[in-house]
Amino acid sequence: MLICEGLSKTYDTDRGPVAAIRGVDLTVNAGRYAAIIGRSGSGKSSLMAMIGGLSRPSAGCVKVAGTDLWSLGADARARFRARNIGYVFQFASLLPTLRALDNVALPLLLDGRGQGARERAAALLEEMGLGAHLDAFPSEMSAGEQRRVVIARALVGDPVLLLADEPTSDLDEETEREIMGLLERANRARGTTLVLVTHNLALAAQAEQVIQVADGAVAP
Amino acid sequence: MADASGARLLLARLALQNLGRRRIRTGLLVAAVALSSAIAFAGAVIMRSIESSMSVGFSRLGADLMVVPLDALTHLTAALLVVEPSDSTLPADLLATGKAPGIARAAPQRVLRTDRSGIGTHGESVDLIGFDPLDDFTVQPWITERLPGAMGPRDVIVGSARTARLGTELVLFGTPFRVYGKLSATGVGTHERGIFLSSNSLLALAPAIQTQTGTLPPMLRPDRVSGFLLQLAPGARELQVRFALLSHHPQIKVVAGGSLLTGIRQGLSALLSGAVVLVALMFGSTAVMVGVLFSAIVSERRAELGLLKAIGARRGQIIGLTVLEAMMATAAGGVFGVVAGALLLRLFERSLVFHLTQMGVPFLWLDRLDMALSAGLCLVAAALVGMVGAFIPSLRASRREPYDLVRGDG
Structure with a gap:
């Protein structure tokens, strides 16, 4: 279960503090598919970054599977992220010098769980339809293939929470459908809680729970 | 892991x-x-x-300064300072009691010229030079060949003009010594035919020398030396050290080596x-x-x-x-x-x-x-x-x- 209580984020700028997120409370039950929607600049990516333990909130707390993320130290939080949260960013977030297989195995290797990491990565890539691309470098793959590698990497640690921030914004419609299909399958088949950040209302319509963010707050 | x-x-x-x-x-x-x-x-x-x-x-260039008795003769070459053998001596603790600042090292020497050492068949004159191997910085750098190990009390070093081979025996005043090392040519007569031994070994010969010569040469008394060879500390000025020494010890003569070399x-x-x-x-x-x-x-x-x-x-x-x-x-x-x-x-x-x-x-x-x-x-x-x-x-x-x-x- 994902719980946010009184979550706020204020950025210090040259023109003074700017509140990106203001006192957000939300709950997403375990295994659910939730979509966070809002216009550009509404604060939805900032909200996702705090939920994912990537950006420290100015106030409030985030609990993932009962653990208060921001009460952990930096290294403990990094370990928690590696073991419990998968990310799909809105850009092709693969390390260009690593093959697809190593990119997928990376979270396990960094977390010191190298035993069987590559076998697990290979199985996931097969599952994503990339069995023939295990040794391919990112530059040798299409945008859709790269995004599928990213999804495989997000799932390699069997996370309880999968966060996807505009995962299809730069893809064509057919590839978008493929990618969303993979994310939804992970949610249904694995029971992974899926939180999708999007400004695409059609995609959000597929979610079981829609959270609308406007001006840094959750709209009622 | x-x-x-x-x-x-x-x-x-x-x-x-x-x-x-x-x-x-x-x-x-x-x-x-x-x-x-x-x-x-x-x-x-x-x-x-x-x-x-x-x-x-x-170190082969010798000392920067030499301290000898006021009436002693000195032989100054461009590269090396040598005390001419004489009966004038200095107290062995001269520099220990009134050591002037600016002296890095001081090597005392005892020089005895004798024709009764037993070397040669016709009363050959030889300079016996007693030095302290631990303090020495002017004799040992000239060694070209030596036996393995440290120099012992029954070892001598011979000048380049002597033909004695390493390891052979050399008898001085009835006491056998081993030829431990040999110097290369220094261009200084005293050294070319000299025999170098530790001061203690030379002092140990004193009774035999007294018996042979009838007198005890003054530099063979444990509390006397023929002179000191000095090396200046980095940054020390020759004139200042000389002045400091002379002001404390009016009975000495301070002789300078090549000041250019000291500067270099x-x-x-x-x-x-x-x-x-x-x-x-x-x-x-x-x-x-x-x-x-x-x-x-x-x-x-x-x-x-x-x-x-x-x-x-x-x-x-x-x-x-x-x-x-x-x-x-x-x-x-x-x-x-x-x-x-x-x-x-x-x-x-x-x-x-x-x-x-x-x-x-x-x-x-x-x-x-x-x-x-x-x-x-x-x-x-x-x-x-x-x-x-x-x-x-x-x-x-x-x-x-x-x-x-x-x-x-x-």
């Missing part, structure tokens, strides 16, 4: 691959460090070789120290350059570092990755630098050293172990330059929130 080493191996691979991504930049970094390392390695070896050559060469000795010592500082500064500036470069590299790779943090890389791993990358590049530079430095040394050997040797100026290279140590030190220094240079940028990156890095903020 195996998993942790797997993570380290992965980071090492990533670091190596990162270097391969920007080959020209990596090449320039390696070249810059190689240049510094080559200069440092070749410079260190040459400096230390010069230093050891100097220590032999300058002191100046070269200062120059060598300055060169060491320059090498340190060069490595320091390379470290700053690596720091600037890695600030730019970290800035360029913010998104990647943010991604690594997002998927679980800990602070130590982020620092390790960046520092390792820098260390790999600078250590590679160190390896190339040592190789280039070795080539420079070869060039130096075939040019300047060859000419010096032709001119009869000795140039003593460091031995292989010291040279290998210098190479190793250069490699370590080069790797440290990478570590120091990349540490601050990587530390800063490791402290940033992953989201800020991914967005490319800051």
Whole structure:
């Protein structure tokens, strides 16, 4: 279960503090598919970054599977992220010098769980339809293939929470459908809680729970 | 354990691959460090070789000052100071009680000229020179051949004009001695045919000498010496030391050696120290350059570092990755630098050293172990330059929130 209580984020700028997120409370039950929607600049990516333990909130707390993320130290939080949260960013977030297989195995290797990491990565890539691309470098793959590698990497640690921030914004419609299909399958088949950040209302319509963010707050 | 080493191996691979991504930049970094390392390695070896050559060469030049009794004769050559044998003596503790500042080393000598030592068949005159092997810096540097081991109480060193072979027996006043070493030609008569033994050994001969000659020469009394040879401390002025000595001991004569040579000795010592500082500064500036470069590299790779943090890389791993990358590049530079430095040394050997040797100026290279140590030190220094240079940028990156890095903020 994902719980946010009184979550706020204020950025210090040259023109003074700017509140990106203001006192957000939300709950997403375990295994659910939730979509966070809002216009550009509404604060939805900032909200996702705090939920994912990537950006420290100015106030409030985030609990993932009962653990208060921001009460952990930096290294403990990094370990928690590696073991419990998968990310799909809105850009092709693969390390260009690593093959697809190593990119997928990376979270396990960094977390010191190298035993069987590559076998697990290979199985996931097969599952994503990339069995023939295990040794391919990112530059040798299409945008859709790269995004599928990213999804495989997000799932390699069997996370309880999968966060996807505009995962299809730069893809064509057919590839978008493929990618969303993979994310939804992970949610249904694995029971992974899926939180999708999007400004695409059609995609959000597929979610079981829609959270609308406007001006840094959750709209009622 | 195996998993942790797997993570380290992965980071090492990533670091190596990162270097391969920007080959020209990596090449320039390696070249810059190689240049510094080559200069440092070749410079260190040459400096230390010069230093050891100097220590032999300058010690062969003798003392800076000599302290003798007021009425003693002295024989001053351009390179060496020799006390002429006489019955005038000084107290053995003269410099111990009133040692003037500016004296680095003081070597007492006892010089006895005798024709009754038993050497030769026709009452050959010979100078027996008693010195303290521990304090000596004017006799032993001239040894060209010696027996293994330290000089013992029954050992003597003979001048170059003597034909006695090493290990053979030489009888002085009825006491057998072993020829332990032989001096090379000094150009000074006293030394060419002299016999050098420790002061204690010479004093031990006193009863036999008294029996043979009927008198006890004054320099054979334990509390007397013929004179002292002095070496000035770096920075000490000859005139000041001489004045200080004379003001305390009016009964002595202070004779100066070649003041030009003293100046060269002191100046070269200062120059060598300055060169060491320059090498340190060069490595320091390379470290700053690596720091600037890695600030730019970290800035360029913010998104990647943010991604690594997002998927679980800990602070130590982020620092390790960046520092390792820098260390790999600078250590590679160190390896190339040592190789280039070795080539420079070869060039130096075939040019300047060859000419010096032709001119009869000795140039003593460091031995292989010291040279290998210098190479190793250069490699370590080069790797440290990478570590120091990349540490601050990587530390800063490791402290940033992953989201800020991914967005490319800051």
